[in-house]
Amino acid sequence: MSANIDSIYEVLGRVTDPEVPVLTILDLGIVRHVEIQHDQVVITITSTYTGCPAMDMIAAQIRMEMAAAGYASVKIEQSIRPAWTTEWMSEAGKQKLKEYGIAPPDKRFSIPEDGVGCPHCGSNNTRLISEFGSTACKALYQCRDCQEPFDYFKCH
């Protein structure tokens, strides 16, 4: 049984966030539980933000990947408590975000303000442009040194 659970996680590791395609749903920490009940696989996921429009798409992608891997019966359940937090994001995920050009969540900036490290040049001489960025989970910044704008994945 444990081998099966492992192989399900392997499949889930191929599902990426449609808005931040460099992260898998495992990196994001939104897969909360995987269980095999009789012939059915029950996967419990949680949303990042309540209104995140990517959630329905992620659920659809999980179904597709699971079907492609030969799992005929899959049930996806949503949980809201405990509320998702960026604490659940993997270290590998944070590194991937940075390489992708998005500053990863940084506890020193749990409330976004000037100084988040620029993912392009590494400078901390940066300014907050808006606490609300291109998606619900990000804030918009600009680096005063390399001048590049960048997204910051907010602590949540």
Next chain:
Amino acid sequence: MKATLDYILHLADNALILGQRNAEWCGHGPVLEQDIAISNISLDLIGQARSFYQYAAERQGNGSTEDTLAYFRNERQFRNILLVEQPKGDWAYTTLRQFFFSAFQQLLFQQLSTQADERIAAIAEKSLKEVNYHVRWSSEWVVRLGDGTEESRRRLEQALDDSWPFVNEMFQPENFEIESAVQVNELQVAWTEKIHACFSDAGMEIPVTTHTRSGGKKGIHSEHLGYILAEMQYLQRSYPGCEW
């Protein structure tokens, strides 16, 4: 004790109607970053509404879903407060109203997150993380406009005159709230302190309440709700069950 269906709908309707109102700014915000900000807040509110409607639909049964609750109820069945259905006005009105509402939601959700109805508590706990952003963003705008130019100041004062009669309704408990674990009338002192702290920075004063408007929680709305519902419900009313 579990919340009543009316109470869940009240929480959902407040979030949905303000979310729908704010969405009118999408593509019309004063600058791109603020257009994105208000649209994000809109999305958060609609997300909250969905969570509450899903719960309400489960409680109601009979085939009701989050969609039937949002799209197939009439004005008199909506339980939102009048404040959230008022037209979006100018940027001063939108941000001031958001501040009044978000400051209220923050206090309400802090208490709801520990109450006995676990589903309500879970939604409140999750939403609170987002509401904290809304409070910060909207209060910063109140300060910026109050302490800005002559025109921004004039517009904020006008927005205050226009919105103030509606704030009292938040703290007047309806029957379905009295049965709830959180007494809204007890939140008014803390709410007023939050407003006062922000207004001090903005150089504004809390006005004297001369008259108040209410009725939304009973389903007796201003003329504006019908127009929002007409626009929001049009597609599902014309093509019931239509999907993308």
